[in-house]
Every structure is written in structure tokens, then in C-alpha cells.
Amino acid sequence: MGESRRERLNRDRVLDAAVALADADGLDSVSMRRLATELGVVPMALYKHVADKDELLDGMVDVALGEVDAELPGPVDAAGWRLAVRGRILAARRVQLRHPWLRRVLETRTTRTPMVLAYTDALIAGFRSAGFSDPLTHHVMHALGSRIWGFTQDLFEDVNQPPPDPASFELLATAFPHIAAVAGVAVHDDGTVVARGCDDQFEFEFALDLLLDGIARLHDQGWLPPAR
């Protein structure tokens, strides 16, 4: 009987379903219970394929990070460290835009899966093979911070996201004039407020290039660890 026999579960099916669920309905929708019903299975069944929820999240990170290589512009490593690093980071950013939950998960994760380590290793390789000293490479990786995963905190951006009504904007503008001036919002003569929003991609590349410029300069000048 039973061509309707349900496909057997396995780790990959669980992880893929979790990713799909997070993509579709947001990270908060990814609960063991919800994921189970999504898979037509009882919640505890998942625990046969995943130790606990943390491991599920780690697995989701791996799935997403596994997509980065396909986003790489090509075998660009020979074109110099800067293009290699830049290309890899922007590839990660494209993945992150497809999986908006990735940022929040990576932020809270503390365990490093082999996939995470592999990504980091590849990036570091970009610097070292260009002759960066190990200490400089170390500092530089710290300086890039979460930007290596293609995302920024952007705690600042949402200020101008919902075009504010003139009244409340007026209020904000008088209390915090500097924010208002810089927020990319223009108040026209007739009192209407126009928010141009801001181009996230531009901001990301601006900051990335600012860092890469600084890094290049340090490297070219033969940066040395401060004498103690």
C-alpha cells in the first residue's frame, strides 16, 4: 500500500525545512513545534536528527553559509587580496539578503561549526597569501568584525525608514536637529517631508571600502605591532 507513505526524515530535510520556514515566516516562527507540523511530524521526532534547538540553528547557519561559494564572482584569488576579500564578503552579503534571519542567528551563536571556520579560514587566507603579517591579519579581522558575514548592525538606519508624518518629524527635528539633518530627510517649503531612505548596498560598500583602504595603507606601510 501507501504511495502516500511519508518520506523518511533526515537531518538535511529538517535543516532545509527550517531554513525555508525562516525565509518565509521569519526566525520567530522557527520553533520545534511549528517546524515539526511543517514536516508533518510530532515535535519530538526532530530530536532524533538534531540534539536541541541550538544545534538546529547552527545547522541553519551552515546551510546558508554553504551558499556563499556559489555566489563568489569566480576564481578571483589571483587578482589580489583586496578583490578576493571584497568579493567574498559581498558574496556573503548576497546570501544574507536572501536569508534575513542569518544576521540574528549568527549574532547569538557562539559555537563555531566547521563551515563557519572554513569561511573564516578562507578569508584569512586572502590576507596572509598577500603577505600580511599574522598580527596585522588578526587585528584586521577584528576590525572587519561582523562585516565579514556581509552584514552590519545598522542601528541607525530605521530612523528614516517609515516616512514620518510632518508633525512627529517636526518634533524630532527640534529635539534632535543633528539626526534630522543627517537622516536623509528633506523638508520642503510647503512643509511636506521627503525621506529618501538610504541605499543599504551603498552604505555597506562605503564602509567596507573605507576599512579596506585603511587596511591596505597599513599593509603597504609595513605596519608593526606597537612596541611594548
Add this chain to the structure above:
Amino acid sequence: MGESRRERLNRDRVLDAAVALADADGLDSVSMRRLATELGVVPMALYKHVADKDELLDGMVDVALGEVDAELPGPVDAAGWRLAVRGRILAARRVQLRHPWLRRVLETRTTRTPMVLAYTDALIAGFRSAGFSDPLTHHVMHALGSRIWGFTQDLFEDVNQPPPDPASFELLATAFPHIAAVAGVAVHDDGTVVARGCDDQFEFEFALDLLLDGIARLHDQGWLPPAR
């Protein structure tokens, strides 16, 4: 009668208790129920002083951010934008080190309280009063990102936190040689592994100065928005 009469609750007492609880036992210990028992009160009592848990967290952020001013090195605004910005950010960092939960809370928060806006406004003022154009100031704030709050993602750091036993380090070193080389770990001739850890304060200032150098250069060169 009753000198044992319990002090009446109010918003500030609730927020202070939440901060103290988070400082002592970690952010995860801050639940409405736990906080209530800490205050000798039933959970629902808190809702008379705080709309919901999100507002509690926002309030905690305000309490912490309110401590930044006291950390400022002095009326340094006249000493140039760079010292003003740097001083304010390092002050925020000192606060953040006292309240380790602040990072996680700020990361997830999306609402901006007046306190948050005031902090941001003061920082922006530092740039604008030095003649930074509004678009440049805007980009520069994005580039600083979460660093304006005195913290970094530091997804990379914990690799060398627990001094790894030689065996597992050997494993990591062969699989990810570049990480191993850069992690600040030295393998001695006798096979013992020494992790020097890394100086978070140094890393933070290194990256901050890298950014500020780049920012200063853009400003001095009269950076203009790219022609469209």
C-alpha cells in the same frame, strides 16, 4: 504600623532592579516572573509600571545609556571632532563593559528611545560641528555601525578564548591552518600550546582608529557624494 511595609513600586525601581538582575545573573535571568520575585511582588504587578517586556528592555537600555555622560573624559568637544567622537565612544564602551547584556539588548531593539536618539544626536553633532557635510556624516555613522555603542560583534574572538588542549588544537590547525596561525596561538617546540588570548581593548581601539583615520582622510580631502 509596619516599618516592614514594603516600599511602593515605581518605574525606576523596576528598571534598576532589572539592570541589577541582568548585571548579576545575566540577561536570560531577566524574566518578568523572576524580576517580580526579586522585587517581592507578583509578576503582573510589573505591568502597572511597564507596558510589556519590550518596554522593560528599552528602559534598561536607557538606564545604561544614561551612565555614558558620567564616563565622558570631560568637556572635550572643543578639542576637535576626533577626540570628541573617540571619547564618547570609549565612554560608551566602558558602560558596556559594566553591563555586558547591553550589547545583546541593543542588537535586538528596533525602537529608539529619546535616550538613544540623544546619544546618536550628540555623536552626529561632533561631526557636523567640525564641518562634515551631511551626506558624509550619514555614511560615516553607518560605517561606525554598532561601534558607536562601544561594542563589536567579535564573532572571531572566542576561537582562542579557552586554551585548547593540544590534541584538538592540532586538529583545528591542520584543517584550518590560517585561523590557527592568526589566532594568537603559539605552538612551542615541546608541543605545548600557548594562547595569548587577545586584548579586546586594543582590538577595539585599533579598529576605531582605523575607521577614524579613514574618516579624517575623507573629510580632509573634501569628500563629495558620487555623481549619479
Add this chain to the structure above:
DNA sequence: CTCCTTGGTGTACGGCGTACACCTATGTGT
């Protein structure tokens, strides 16, 4: 055909945030 392993089930526990109805101090106007 048996048995052992692997995968799926059912029940239950303790925690969470919070809606809602209720009671009780407290401070005010008369």
C-alpha cells in the same frame, strides 16, 4: 524468523509573556 537498531509517538513538566477580573491602599474634595 528473530533481534537490534533507528525513527516516530504521546504524555508531561516547568518555564515564559500577558489578558482579565478582582481587591486594596492611598490621597483628594467636601
Add this chain to the structure above:
DNA sequence: ACACATAGGTGTACGCCGTACACCAAGGAG
């Protein structure tokens, strides 16, 4: 001094969550 409105504290309950534990059903190996 007293009635009363209101602000602050209580109790109960609901629906989520992650997951421990005991159980049962397939399915491959001897």
C-alpha cells in the same frame, strides 16, 4: 471626618515554548 475615585498589587488562566522520558513501529542483518 468621610465618601469616593484612582493607582497599585493580586490570582487565575491561556497558549506558547523547549525537551525529558517511556513507549512503540518499522526495517535491515544474522
